[in-house]
Amino acid sequence: MEHLLENTTLKVLDLNANEITFKGCDAISKYLKGENCTLESLHLANNKCSDYGAQAIAQAIAVNKSLIHLDMTYNNINDLGLTMMAQALAHNQTLISFKLFGNHFGQSSMKLFCQLLQQEREYDWYPDFCVQFVDDHFDVAY
Secondary structure, eight states, X not given: OHHHHHOSSOOEEEOTTSXXXXXXXXXXXXXXXXXXXXXXXXXXXXXXXXXHHHHHHHHHHTTOXXXXXXXXXXXXXXXXXXXXXXXXXXXXXXXXXXXXXXXXXXXXXXXXXXXXXXXXXXXXXXXXXXXXXXXXXXXXXX
16 A cells, blocks of 8 residues: 555556455545545445445545546445545536446435536536436436
8 A cells, every 4th residue: 555655657547347345445535535646537436435435535635636547437436435535526626537337326416416417517527327306306327
């Protein structure tokens, strides 16, 4: 981990399908929060991050200034973790592409993502889903 914290050249970190859990997400989060972080693309698809891992990554996303793309598809993240992700993304000005397909959106997270994707910002969002309000509830489409 200490080598990652010292790295000033890493642009892409692909850890897809590596059984990353909360502990791994917590370590990655520490790097993303660091002053030396140059990471632009983080791939964590098909892991075991769950809500706790999403919370760790979300805390980092809120303050990170280098990440442009995040892939957390199929990580068994529930509404709570997705809500934390949406709240964190509202504070991030550099991340533009994020993938969350295959997780478990609920009404709370869908409402926040709907609001987030409608907000004006310098760069457009490019998620792998859209959220719409239909018949008195939110629906997500991929």
